[in-house]
Amino acid sequence: xxxxxxxxxxxALDANTxxxxxxxxxxxxxxxxxxxxxxxxxxxKTTLLERVLGGDALGELRAGVLEGDVQGSFDADxxxxxxxxxxxLNTGNGFGGECHLDxxxxxxxxxxxxLADIDLLLVENVGNLVCPAEFRIGEDARAMVAxxxxxxxxxxxxxxxxxACELVVINKIDLLPHLDLDVDRLVANVGQVNPEARCLLxxxxxxxxxxxxxxxxxxxxxxVPTAA
Amino acid sequence: xxxxSLSEAILGTVLxxxxxxxxxxxxxxxxxxxxxxxxxxxxxxxxxxxDTLCEGAxxxxxxxxxxxxCETCEKEWELDLPIFLCACGGTARAVAGEEFEVESxxxxxxxxxxxxxx
Numbered sequence: 001x002x003x004x005x006x007x008x009x010x011x012a013l014d015a016n017t018x019x020x021x022x023x024x025x026x027x028x029x030x031x032x033x034x035x036x037x038x039x040x041x042x043x044x045k046t047t048l049l050e051r052v053l054g055g056d057a058l059g060e061l062r063a064g065v066l067e068g069d070v071q072g073s074f075d076a077d078x079x080x081x082x083x084x085x086x087x088x089l090n091t092g093n094g095f096g097g098e099c100h101l102d103x104x105x106x107x108x109x110x111x112x113x114x115l116a117d118i119d120l121l122l123v124e125n126v127g128n129l130v131c132p133a134e135f136r137i138g139e140d141a142r143a144m145v146a147x148x149x150x151x152x153x154x155x156x157x158x159x160x161x162x163x164a165c166e167l168v169v170i171n172k173i174d175l176l177p178h179l180d181l182d183v184d185r186l187v188a189n190v191g192q193v194n195p196e197a198r199c200l201l202x203x204x205x206x207x208x209x210x211x212x213x214x215x216x217x218x219x220x221x222x223x224v225p226t227a228a
Numbered sequence: 229x230x231x232x233s234l235s236e237a238i239l240g241t242v243l244x245x246x247x248x249x250x251x252x253x254x255x256x257x258x259x260x261x262x263x264x265x266x267x268x269x270x271x272x273x274x275x276x277x278x279d280t281l282c283e284g285a286x287x288x289x290x291x292x293x294x295x296x297x298c299e300t301c302e303k304e305w306e307l308d309l310p311i312f313l314c315a316c317g318g319t320a321r322a323v324a325g326e327e328f329e330v331e332s333x334x335x336x337x338x339x340x341x342x343x344x345x346x
Contacts, residue, residue: 001336001337002336002337003252003334003335003336003337004334004335004337005332005333005334006245006246006332006333006334006335007331007332008241008242008245008329008330008331008332008333009329009330009331009332010241010245010329010330011241011328011329011330012234012237012238012241012256012328012329012330013234013237013241013328014241014244014330015237015240015241015244016237016240098233099230099233100233102233102237130230130263131230131233134230134233134234134237135233135237156309156310159261159263159310160261160262160263163310163312191313192311192312192313193310193311193312194312195312195313195319195320196319
């Protein structure tokens with residue numbers, strides 16, 4: 001059998017990137033901006049979304065949520081109570097129980113997303129501080145939640161994730177009086193790993209700092225689409 | 229710790245370029261900043277490649293060390309820790325170490341292609 005070497009010289013995630021671009025085109029056509037929200041499990045993504053979507057912080061902006069989980073609709077059920085469009089995407093349902101969302105999974109959810117009725121799609125990724133950073137889904141912006149109970153060294157341990165995001169929401173600051181954590185050091189460590197990242201100090205529980213998060217979402221919603 | 233996901237992504241990209249031919253080897257370039265453990269990647273590769281045109285294909289790799297260059301003072305350094313804030317206060321970019329590329333693959337020619345060459 002004759003063998004041939006084929007030069008490819010392409011990113012190994014090329015197959016995913018191609019689908020992400022297709023997603024992006026579809027979002028652009030419907031004039032929907034997309035935020036990919038990531039974090040470790042339990043950092044407070046769903047509570048943050050509840051808080052920012054539950055009040056009038058976003059004003060006239062029409063937001064929807066794509067909820068990624070390995071299984072179950074616990075988070076989607078919570079958000080549906082806010083009477084906003086929520087679509088559940090389970091990676092355990094035909095996607096091998098993946099620990100992250102990828103472009104193909106999001107593509108499969110497109111027909112069930114009410115894109116014509118929203119301006120901003122918030123994608124709550126599967127709780128995981130590693131894999132979601134690798135897979136583009138067709139988003140306009142990537143943000144992450146890091147809670148103060150996770151310690152100050154997370155940015156140095158998971159630089160891939162902290163470098164992938166333009167916004168780091170430091171959540172659960174209501175707990176600071178009970179912790180030994182030096183929040184300034186956490187912010188400094190984010191800055192070491194990703195000097196361009198913006199940090200917001202937030203408590204999804206009390207609502208402190210939520211307006212700044214809402215302002216950032218509104219800023220993303222107003223962005224002019226650039227090529228994916 | 230994300231090597232399973234990555235090996236699946238590699239498989240998708242390799243199969244796209246293999247164009248229906250059996251693959252016997254895959255050569256990759258992996259940057260240190262990608263936090264990939266090569267042994268783990270090879271372990272998962274063997275599993276995800278099963279029952280595909282890549283079954284039994286060898287996954288080979290070349291590692292690239294991480295390097296940063298400050299955009300302000302242009303100082304360049306090798307990255308031990310992932311620190312991109314320069315001592316001068318400037319922001320540094322990764323100039324090497326973020327690679328995760330399939331450089332080439334080795335494929336078996338299709339039967340009809342061999343005949344055509346004779």
